[in-house]
Amino acid sequence: xxxxxxxxxxxxxxxxxxxxxxxxxxxxxxxxxxxxxxxxxxxxxxxxxxxxxxxxxxxxxxxxxxxxxxxxxxxxxxxxxxxxxxxxxxxxxxxxxxxxxxxxxxxxxxxxxxxxxxxxxxxxxxxxxxxxxxxxxxxxxxxxxxxxxxxxxxxxxxxxxxxxxxxxxxxxxxxxxxxxxxxxxxxxxxxxxxxxxxxxxxxxxxxxxxxxxxxxxxxxxxxxxxxxxxxxxxxxxxxxxxxxxxxxxxxxxxxxxxxxxxxxxxxxxxxxxxxxxxxxxxxxxxxxxxxxxxxxxxxxxxxxxxxxxxxxxxxxxxxxxxxxxxxxxxxxxxxxxxxxxxxxxxxxxxxxxxxxxxxxxxxxxxxxxxxxxxxxxxxxxxxxxxxxxxxxxxxxxxxxxxxxxxxxxxxxxxxxxxxxxxxxxxxxxxxxxxxxxxxxxxxxxxxxxxxxxxxxxxxxxxxxxxxxxx
Amino acid sequence: xxxxxxxxxxxxxxxxxxxxxxxxxxxxxxxxxxxxxxxxxxxxxxxxxxxxxxxxxxxxxxxxxxxxxxxxxxxxxxxxxxxxxxxxxxxxxxxxxxxxxxxxxxxxxxxxxxxxxxxxxxxxxxxxxxxxxxxxxxxxxxxxxxxxxxxxxxxxxxxxxxxxxxxxxxxxxxxxxxxxxxxxxxxxxxxxxxxxxxxxxxxxxxxxxxxxxxxxxxxxxxxxxxxxxxxxxxxxxxxxxxxxxxxxxxxxxxxxxxxxxxxxxxxxxxxxxxxxxxxxxxxxxxxxxxxxxxxxxxxxxxxxxxxxxxxxxxxxxxxxxxxxxxxxxxxxxxxxxxxxxxxxxxxxxxxxxxxxxxxxxxxxxxxxxxxxxxxxxxxxxxxxxxxxxxxxxxxxxxxxxxxxxxxxxx
Numbered sequence: 045x046x047x048x049x050x051x052x053x054x055x056x057x058x059x060x061x062x063x064x065x066x067x068x069x070x071x072x073x074x075x076x077x078x079x080x081x082x083x084x085x086x087x088x089x090x091x092x093x094x095x096x097x098x099x100x101x102x103x104x105x106x107x108x109x110x111x112x113x114x115x116x117x118x119x120x121x122x123x124x125x126x127x128x129x130x131x132x133x134x135x136x137x138x139x140x141x142x143x144x145x146x147x148x149x150x151x152x153x154x155x156x157x158x159x160x161x162x163x164x165x166x167x168x169x170x171x172x173x174x175x176x177x178x179x180x181x182x183x184x185x186x187x188x189x190x191x192x193x194x195x196x197x198x199x200x201x202x203x204x205x206x207x208x209x210x211x212x213x214x215x216x217x218x219x220x221x222x223x224x225x226x227x228x229x230x231x232x233x234x235x236x237x238x239x240x241x242x243x244x245x246x247x248x249x250x251x252x253x254x255x256x257x258x259x260x261x262x263x264x265x266x267x268x269x270x271x272x273x274x275x276x277x278x279x280x281x282x283x284x285x286x287x288x289x290x291x292x293x294x295x296x297x298x299x300x301x302x303x304x305x306x307x308x309x310x311x312x313x314x315x316x317x318x319x320x321x322x323x324x325x326x327x328x329x330x331x332x333x334x335x336x337x338x339x340x341x342x343x344x345x346x347x348x349x350x351x352x353x354x355x356x357x358x359x360x361x362x363x364x365x366x367x368x369x370x371x372x373x374x375x376x377x378x379x380x381x382x383x384x385x386x387x388x389x390x391x392x393x394x395x396x397x398x399x400x401x402x403x404x405x406x407x408x409x410x411x412x413x414x415x416x417x418x419x420x421x422x423x424x425x426x427x428x429x430x431x432x433x434x435x436x437x438x439x440x441x442x443x444x445x446x447x448x449x450x451x452x453x454x455x456x457x458x459x460x461x462x463x464x465x466x467x468x469x470x471x472x473x474x475x476x477x478x479x480x481x482x483x484x485x486x487x488x489x490x491x492x493x494x495x496x497x498x499x500x501x502x503x504x505x506x507x508x509x510x511x512x513x514x
Numbered sequence: 515x516x517x518x519x520x521x522x523x524x525x526x527x528x529x530x531x532x533x534x535x536x537x538x539x540x541x542x543x544x545x546x547x548x549x550x551x552x553x554x555x556x557x558x559x560x561x562x563x564x565x566x567x568x569x570x571x572x573x574x575x576x577x578x579x580x581x582x583x584x585x586x587x588x589x590x591x592x593x594x595x596x597x598x599x600x601x602x603x604x605x606x607x608x609x610x611x612x613x614x615x616x617x618x619x620x621x622x623x624x625x626x627x628x629x630x631x632x633x634x635x636x637x638x639x640x641x642x643x644x645x646x647x648x649x650x651x652x653x654x655x656x657x658x659x660x661x662x663x664x665x666x667x668x669x670x671x672x673x674x675x676x677x678x679x680x681x682x683x684x685x686x687x688x689x690x691x692x693x694x695x696x697x698x699x700x701x702x703x704x705x706x707x708x709x710x711x712x713x714x715x716x717x718x719x720x721x722x723x724x725x726x727x728x729x730x731x732x733x734x735x736x737x738x739x740x741x742x743x744x745x746x747x748x749x750x751x752x753x754x755x756x757x758x759x760x761x762x763x764x765x766x767x768x769x770x771x772x773x774x775x776x777x778x779x780x781x782x783x784x785x786x787x788x789x790x791x792x793x794x795x796x797x798x799x800x801x802x803x804x805x806x807x808x809x810x811x812x813x814x815x816x817x818x819x820x821x822x823x824x825x826x827x828x829x830x831x832x833x834x835x836x837x838x839x840x841x842x843x844x845x846x847x848x849x850x851x852x853x854x855x856x857x858x859x860x861x862x863x864x865x866x867x868x869x870x871x872x873x874x875x876x877x878x879x880x881x882x883x884x885x886x887x888x889x890x891x892x893x894x895x896x897x898x899x900x901x902x903x904x905x906x907x908x909x910x911x912x913x914x915x916x917x918x919x920x921x922x923x924x
Contacts, residue, residue, distance in 0.1 A: 219788040222840045247839015251788045258630050447712050448674040449720030509710045
């Protein structure tokens with residue numbers, strides 16, 4: 045398959061691999077759009093959103109302090125009115141931290157000159173979803189992405205997997221932090237307390253182990269059994285998060301609790317792992333990262349995200365081969381994606397998700413969202429609530445999910461409101477040319493030119509078949 | 515802003531806050547009169563609802579021991595028979611059960627055994643015997659197989675659930691602000707989408723639905739309840755119940771229209787209780803309170819049409835019989851399905867109860883399924899909606915001739 049013309053391939057580079065063109069961006073792509081993309085790959089990782097810099101450890105400590113305070117208050121007074129309750133005010137502050145994180149991330153996406161690098165980071169953040177559906181994870185979804193995902197997205201997959209698994213946000217989201225080996229010292233102590241009548245927890249929770257196998261590594265058809273899930277869950281016992289009563293430098297951070305770790309060797313997917321405390325689960329993670337089923341699962345998922353809901357098998361094979369040859373070096377996989385001819389098919393097959401649609405609209409006008417109120421209401425209405433994927437599987441990537449009739453009506457309503465607010469002095473013909481370049485079709489160019497107002501022209505552009513896709 | 519706009523906005527935030535999405539498909543058989551049209555509502559509890567808490571077998575001698583501190587105390591459970599009760603949060607459903615209008619199937623599962631939410635939801639919604647066996651939903655194929663071919667279809671919610679996807683063109687709608695600016699824009703986009711197989715039909719159907727939904731909302735005004743101030747966590751739960759009830763009543767209002775939908779699918783999220791699920795009160799109890807309120811909203815809103823309605827509440831799989839180490843339960847196999855409706859035939863539990871004896875547990879850990887969920891749906895689709903057996907065995911639920919419809923339910 046030959047490369048499309050320079051104008052079309054530049055537009056593909058910026059809109060399909062990247063997050064949409066800002067004014068002037070297409071002109072700066074240069075002679076070979078592949079070089080422009082390859083230059084965005086860098087071993088130091090993705091860009092970081094500009095936020096206040098509260099770490100997940102600080103957020104977790106603050107949240108736990110708030111929970112303790114709330115418990116104490118309940119004991120003291122029973123229920124309190126929510127509007128004056130200082131504890132509710134604290135909860136609101138925590139939520140606002142999340143809003144700041146999300147806004148900063150959207151502003152980075154709307155303004156970055158390295159859109160491919162940012163899309164690559166967003167892909168991995170969605171792969172290792174920590175959803176804000178639990179109160180405690182709502183406060184750390186942003187820091188998780190900054191600490192565990194962004195630094196590693198062009199490094200080795202193994203490092204990314206271990207960083208995300210060991211991160212307090214993931215350990216809390218998938219209930220690992222409280223999992224206790226049934227044969228551990230901690231379980232014995234808890235059993236004594238239970239016999240004494242206390243409501244003590246203390247036992248195995250297999251949630252994280254299962255999702256790592258099913259979603260993060262080998263995939264649901266990767267050849268593991270229920271016994272493998274349980275064995276892996278036993279190996280992961282002890283991976284936890286430091287609490288408020290522990291030393292300051294452990295609070296809200298990854299800790300290994302030897303007393304909660306299930307003693308003994310483990311067997312997962314036919315390999316045995318000797319008792320080695322925290323290193324036991326790390327060894328399993330390394331083997332899962334290197335498993336051929338993981339290469340296949342991720343090659344397919346990357347191709348589906350970047351190119352088509354049903355990706356060309358040739359593209360999947362190339363990515364899998366690059367993954368295997370490089371031992372899961374994500375820079376090498378990103379390069380293979382850019383260099384794959386199947387990725388440059390001129391017809392755009394991907395329908396933008398709501399987030400991609402909004403971000404690319406801001407990029408098209410050379411703007412950026414100024415407040416969370418510009419983002420959260422339309423994303424909620426379009427079904428993509430900030431940081432709140434419905435499950436550990438992350439956001440769905442297919443057109444069948446996002447192009448429901450109601451969603452098209454809602455996108456149209458948003459495009460009209462957005463255009464009314466921003467059209468001002470813009471020249472819609474120029475915006476259309478700069479946003480889509482060689483991908484702008486003649487019917488859409490004419491419809492934009494013939495519109496009755498700037499607002500209408502911009503709405504037509506944003507709702508055009510080619511702008512809705514990438 | 516009109517009152518209609520206000521209540522629709524209220525419903526939007528209500529639906530989002532509860533993790534509720536509603537999808538429905540109408541089968542406008544215009545020859546039939548409005549009140550005699552049979553109706554079927556499917557409620558999918560996403561995340562694996564714990565059947566042993568929703569309909570606790572408090573009379574099973576092994577129940578209390580396996581469940582420990584999350585067992586529903588027998589003196590608080592709402593008694594159904596010598597073995598079974600309902601969770602105290604399901605007071606509305608219990609009231610219907612006492613009148614013979616609600617029954618439980620306490621040991622059902624789909625054909626998938628992988629204990630993966632995503633795989634099992636795919637199997638449940640697609641109706642296939644194996645995961646990713648078909649890309650369309652079984653309710654869509656059921657509509658294809660119905661005798662009258664003039665079909666209207668609609669899903670409500672920001673995204674399209676698999677159970678409704680397929681060849682039959684479905685509309686979709688969610689509460690919230692509709693397009694309001696340039697009256698020319700829809701026509702201009704319609705022209706630009708003329709050759710677009712994805713956006714063309716979606717826009718056309720979306721515009722039709724907007725008009726119809728506006729009418730439905732006018733017919734059931736004032737559904738959005740006033741926001742209750744204060745009250746802390748309990749206040750939020752009460753507010754959630756009121757909103758769930760109003761969503762149920764509004765959906766019922768859609769269904770009662772002359773050309774309204776006959777088949778509706780609703781999703782309720784939040785059942786993946788790995789930790790601290792609680793017993794008579796707590797996390798799971800709150801989800802059940804919302805479910806009960808939603809069902810009672812449907813019941814009350816359907817009023818005279820309740821006698822022609824069957825509601826199936828199903829989940830992708832159950833949870834472990836034993837309490838886990840974190841006050842919750844992990845992914846299991848058999849769970850409970852609920853059947854509700856004004857025209858149900860009386861009877862006890864649907865299917866056999868395998869008991870919770872150690873030797874009876876599936877793989878030593880889960881409620882053993884004794885009934886295939888597809889058989890339950892087939893029974894309702896056959897006896898209530900009039901589908902024939904051949905279509906049910908071959909197209910609605912592919913390769914399922916070996917799964918007999920549960921007969922005699924309605």
